[in-house]
Amino acid sequence: MTEQPPSQDPDAQPPPPPPAPAAPDYGQAPPPPPPAYWQAPPAYGQAPPAYGQPPPAYGQPGAYGQPQYGQPAPGYAYPYPQPADTSGKATASLVLGIAGMILCGLFTGIPAIFLGISAKRDIDAAQGRVGGRGMATAGIVLGSISIVVSIAVGVLLTVLIANGTNCVSTNTGNSYSVNCA
Numbered sequence: 001m002t003e004q005p006p007s008q009d010p011d012a013q014p015p016p017p018p019p020a021p022a023a024p025d026y027g028q029a030p031p032p033p034p035p036a037y038w039q040a041p042p043a044y045g046q047a048p049p050a051y052g053q054p055p056p057a058y059g060q061p062g063a064y065g066q067p068q069y070g071q072p073a074p075g076y077a078y079p080y081p082q083p084a085d086t087s088g089k090a091t092a093s094l095v096l097g098i099a100g101m102i103l104c105g106l107f108t109g110i111p112a113i114f115l116g117i118s119a120k121r122d123i124d125a126a127q128g129r130v131g132g133r134g135m136a137t138a139g140i141v142l143g144s145i146s147i148v149v150s151i152a153v154g155v156l157l158t159v160l161i162a163n164g165t166n167c168v169s170t171n172t173g174n175s176y177s178v179n180c181a
Contacts, residue, residue, distance in 0.1 A: 084128060084129055084130055084131035085129070085130055085131065086130070086131050086132040086135070087119045087122055087123055087130050087131070087132040087135075087136065089115045089116075089118050089119035089122060089136070090115075090116070090119035090120075090123070090132030090133070090135040090136035090139065091132065091135060092115050092119075092139075093112050093113075093115035093116035093119055093135065093136050093138075093139025093140065093143070094112075094116075094135045094136075094138050094139040094142070095139075096108045096109070096111050096112035096115065096139060096143065097109070097112040097116070097138060097139040097140070097141070097142025097143045097146065098142060100112055100142060100143055100145075100146030100147070101142055101145065101146050101149075104150070105146030105147050105149055105150030106146075106147060106150050106151075108143070108146065109142075109143040109144070109145075109146035109147040109150070110143065110147065111143075112139045112140065112142060112143030112146075113139075113140050113143040113144060113147075115136075115139065116136040116137065116139040116140035116143065117136075117140065119132060119133075119135075119136035119139075120133060120136045120137070120140075123136065
């Protein structure tokens with residue numbers, strides 16, 4: 001059997017907690033808060049701000065003559081120029097060019113080319129106030145491709161019909177085949 005040293009009695013009670021600080025009486029000021037672990041010292045030659053003093057008002061000059069938040073630095077304008085408006089004709093040219101690729105090439109490809117050329121002229125005349133030159137170019141290219149594809153499909157169908165191809169389909173049980181002569 002092991003014996004416990006006399007200072008570590010297993011049946012001994014822990015010491016009671018320290019008493020809570022007394023609450024101030026009604027009408028008295030509360031005790032001051034404990035000091036912070038670390039506080040930044042005031043700037044050189046300035047007294048620390050008094051407790052409860054409001055911060056400087058908005059728009060007051062900052063330290064060392066620096067501008068306040070949200071204002072451009074002296075001698076500089078806002079860093080980004082305003083975006084140019086996009087030409088409506090360029091947007092329409094692009095939409096018609098895409099529609100020509102998907103639906104029917106001749107009916108949407110031709111207007112896409114004309115609108116794209118007109119939009120490029122308007123954009124050049126606006127001297128940077130109107131954007132969308134890339135969209136106009138894309139509309140012209142897609143419209144041209146859709147016209148070429150529709151003409152090629154039309155020629156192919158015309159040749160197939162003119163040759164009078166005879167296609168015979170046969171269904172034999174589990175297989176289905178088409179033979180064109």
